[in-house]
Amino acid sequence: MIGFLRGKVARLSLDFCFLDVAGVGYRVFISGATHGRLHMGEEVTLFTHLAVREDAMTLYGFFSEEEYELFQMLISVTGIGPKAALGILSNITPENLCLAVRNKKADILTKAPGIGKKSAERIILELKDKMKGFMTEHEAIVEEGLLEEPVEDTMLAEAGAALLSLGYTQAEFTPILRRAKDCKDAEALIRFALKEFAQHR
Numbered sequence: 720m721i722g723f724l725r726g727k728v729a730r731l732s733l734d735f736c737f738l739d740v741a742g743v744g745y746r747v748f749i750s751g752a753t754h755g756r757l758h759m760g761e762e763v764t765l766f767t768h769l770a771v772r773e774d775a776m777t778l779y780g781f782f783s784e785e786e787y788e789l790f791q792m793l794i795s796v797t798g799i800g801p802k803a804a805l806g807i808l809s810n811i812t813p814e815n816l817c818l819a820v821r822n823k824k825a826d827i828l829t830k831a832p833g834i835g836k837k838s839a840e841r842i843i844l845e846l847k848d849k850m851k852g853f854m855t856e857h858e859a860i861v862e863e864g865l866l867e868e869p870v871e872d873t874m875l876a877e878a879g880a881a882l883l884s885l886g887y888t889q890a891e892f893t894p895i896l897r898r899a900k901d902c903k904d905a906e907a908l909i910r911f912a913l914k915e916f917a918q919h920r
Contacts, residue, residue, distance in 0.1 A: 725764045747780035751809040751891030756782040770801045796845045807831040810888045820846050878908035
């Protein structure tokens, strides 16, 4: 099994990248959060999962070990395959995913494509014990029960809402907005995010 790959980003699309590893190009499917951390031509290490089927072998890659571990938890759930797990991580941040499971918020999980109420309830049932103690650095977020907004203040929330209306997902734009430290208002944040997305297409 391929545990990780280290190489240069040779191509970056919305849901996959080509990673040049010593002259060999690996097609790796990625989440929205990982997409936001990649840049063309830069060397990067991705934690990977190789899904083997009779008709295909597919690589899934993650920038953070945290997201990789969540992916492994999700595909351990009955009826949740790699594609569905990637869809969940592309539409729900790791913080909100953990809090949704902990607080039994199935409606948050159903925001991901292909995840209905029954699938969401199964995820909660099968992962509630596995997620105990996971992501302890985010415990302070639990004060309000669940983070529904992608960002912490009004300016970031406005920019996030605008990007959602344009078709981007929370997991795609949250890491980008968090990098925009010099923006003074929501419009500047939106311009920064759109420029980042344009560079990575």
